[in-house]
Amino acid sequence: MHDMYTMLSKRMNLILFLGVIFWCAVFVHSSTADDYLNKCISSTNHKNVPGKEGKAMENYHCTPWQNKSCCTWNTTDNIDKDGALSLYNIVWDQCPKIQNMSDKCKQHFKRDTCFYECSPNLGPWIVADTTSKKTRKERVRNVPICKSDCEAWFSDCSEDYTCNDNWATGWDWSKKGTPAMCPKSCKKFKDYFSSAKQFCEKLFDGSFVYSENNENCMNMVPVGDNNVKVSEKKAEDLASTAARIQQSIFGVLLSSLIYNLLF
Ligand SMILES: *[C@@H]1O[C@H](CO)[C@@H](O)[C@H](O)[C@H]1NC(C)=O
Ligand SMILES: *[C@@H]1O[C@H](CO)[C@@H](O)[C@H](O)[C@H]1NC(C)=O
Numbered sequence: 001m002h003d004m005y006t007m008l009s010k011r012m013n014l015i016l017f018l019g020v021i022f023w024c025a026v027f028v029h030s031s032t033a034d035d036y037l038n039k040c041i042s043s044t045n046h047k048n049v050p051g052k053e054g055k056a057m058e059n060y061h062c063t064p065w066q067n068k069s070c071c072t073w074n075t076t077d078n079i080d081k082d083g084a085l086s087l088y089n090i091v092w093d094q095c096p097k098i099q100n101m102s103d104k105c106k107q108h109f110k111r112d113t114c115f116y117e118c119s120p121n122l123g124p125w126i127v128a129d130t131t132s133k134k135t136r137k138e139r140v141r142n143v144p145i146c147k148s149d150c151e152a153w154f155s156d157c158s159e160d161y162t163c164n165d166n167w168a169t170g171w172d173w174s175k176k177g178t179p180a181m182c183p184k185s186c187k188k189f190k191d192y193f194s195s196a197k198q199f200c201e202k203l204f205d206g207s208f209v210y211s212e213n214n215e216n217c218m219n220m221v222p223v224g225d226n227n228v229k230v231s232e233k234k235a236e237d238l239a240s241t242a243a244r245i246q247q248s249i250f251g252v253l254l255s256s257l258i259y260n261l262l263f
């Protein structure tokens with residue numbers, strides 16, 4: 001009776017040990033930096049993997065991404081034609097009775113839309129989107145945007161009008177694609193937001209953080225391979241954090257296993 005119990009418990013230990021090995025193999029695989037790089041957000045407009053779009057994407061706002069892009073030329077074409085209207089049913093001329101969006105402001109929103117749709121470097125900031133059911137399974141959170149980009153964007157838009165201080169929520173979708181979808185009153189951006197930081201962080205519901213660290217921030221329009229480097233650094237940080245967690249869990253499991261086998 002006692003022997004059978006010991007045998008059984010040895011077998012359990014063996015199974016546990018194999019389980020740990022298997023689990024670690026899976027975990028180690030999921031924690032390399034490469035797993036966070038060259039990825040596209042899972043949503044209706046994004047491609048599955050980044051790739052070349054080439055000449056078709058020339059002469060558009062999104063051209064900087066033409067050789068490695070998460071958007072198709074068609075998305076690019078839509079952005080140039082009507083901003084976020086074809087893509088998301090959101091109008092940028094939200095207050096046509098007062099003033100339509102100025103061109104200098106619109107340039108920034110177009111660049112932002114290209115950045116979001118086309119950049120293959122947002123992988124480390126992709127998270128599951130638990131709220132949107134229809135258009136996307138994933139979103140980005142806390143992408144560090146260079147201070148200079150936020151400042152220029154806010155400054156060029158501060159005299160322009162909007163009717164919503166968080167473009168991710170509040171819209172009346174039964175009036176989609178028209179100013180009637182507005183949830184709040186028409187006010188200048190500078191009246192909704194007191195600073196470029198607030199503007200950058202709040203308007204897109206936490207997708208961006210205003211970064212004062214010039215060495216480690218993303219440019220809305222890529223400058224050299226800066227965005228690639230920032231993305232790689234973040235991917236390595238994420239991978240090493242995951243590896244550290246995995247190591248400590250592995251350590252605890254291994255010591256308890258050894259303890260079990262010895263005593
Ligand atoms: C894309 O690649 C082509 C051919 O190699 C090159 O001429 C072009 O400048 C590249 N575009 C960008 C935006 O890097
Ligand atoms: C491009 O987008 C338009 C409007 O969203 C759509 O009607 C059209 O089918 C798309 N074309 C391609 C080639 O995907």
Ligand SMILES: *[C@@H]1O[C@H](CO)[C@@H](O)[C@H](O)[C@H]1NC(C)=O
Pocket residue numbers: 093096097098099100
């Ligand atoms: C804004 O654009 C709409 C549509 O093109 C136009 O009807 C409206 O008059 C414009 N508003 C102003 C203030 O110019």
